Amino acid sequence: MRWENVITHSSRFITRVFNQLFPPACILCTYPTRSANSLCSRCQQDLPILPYHCQQCAQFLSPPTVNGLCTPCQHQPPPFDRTYALFPYQPPITSLIVQLKFHHQLAIARAIGHLFIQRFQQAYGGQPLPDLILPIPLHPNRLRERGFNQAVELARPIARAFNLPLDIKGVKRTKHTAAQSGLLAKEREHNIANAFTAYRAYSGLTIAVVDDVVTTGSTITECCKVLKQQGAKWIDVWCCARRG
Ligand SMILES: [Zn+2]
Ligand SMILES: [Zn+2]
Structure with missing residues (x-):
């Protein structure tokens, strides 16, 4: 031997x-x-179950609407087309995300990645999966501080399971912004405006954009704006937790 x-x-x-x-x-x-x-x-x-929500942005809806969309998405649709959120942002998901982001517990990213895989096996059924997965980029300063990008770690097992390319270079966060937490919706929009730059074309592609938590959706919106400007045909947002 x-x-x-x-x-x-x-x-x-x-x-x-x-x-x-x-x-x-x-x-x-x-x-x-x-x-x-x-x-x-x-x-x-x-595990907590996501309440009835808007198909496009996953905002919780009570009562349900006829077309499954919230009022903002009906009047001024965001630059992404559909959102799959795994959970509402509430315990124990909140503590899992804190453990992942601030205590470097990467095993949690792998675990959540597997929950996404289980969900997508049903959600996509026979429908085609996106052409590529794009985790929301962190600014290089934040990446240095944290040592890893939680969105990339969440996306890795999904990309592996479905044999999809992981795009971690096509879009960069070129503006270093203050943390979004603690800001009001309008302040978040202003803070994150023009934070992303695309370094390639996305003509005709369907993309899954991955993030850990979606609150008002301003970060996702800003990133997807850039992708649509570069020709993306359809964007699904995959997030672990949605704040209502
Ligand atoms: Zn247990
Ligand atoms: Zn909506």
């Missing part, structure tokens, strides 16, 4: 023994679980 084969076999054996001794834990309650999304069955059942 060649040396590299011996090493591969040994490392597989060690991984197996390690997993037997220390089974992977649920990301919410630490109960042992081997599920792909790293959630035990109980925590998975208890």
Whole structure:
């Protein structure tokens, strides 16, 4: 047996023994679980369900509207065409996102990525998937500070599962802005205006834009504006959590 084969076999054996001794834990309650999304069955059942929402921007709608759209989307449609949000922004999703973003818990991104995969297997059914996945870029200063882009980490397992290209260079965040949290809707719009620049054409492409949380949608809107200017045909927004 060649040396590299011996090493591969040994490392597989060690991984197996390690997993037997220390089974992977649920990301919410630490109960042992081997599920792909790293959630035990109980925590998975208890996940919050997104209320009835606008098909285009995922704004919660009460009561439902006839065409499934909120009033702003009917009168002044955003530059994206549909939003798939996994959860409302409420516990325990809020703490998962904080753990991911500020405590470098990348296992959470993989877990949420798997929840997206489960959802999209139903949501897209026979429909074609987008041509590429574009995680919302961070400004280089923010990326240096954090060490990773949470949107890229969320998108990675989805891209792998559906064999879709991940576009992390086509659009850049060229304006360093203050954090959006704590700002009012109008202030958010102003803060993020012209923050993105495209470095390629997107003529005729269908794109999935990924972000962790969508609040007023101003960041997504600004990024999608640039993509549509570059010729994007259709944009789906994939976000982990939507604030109502
Ligand atoms: Zn659990
Ligand atoms: Zn809407």
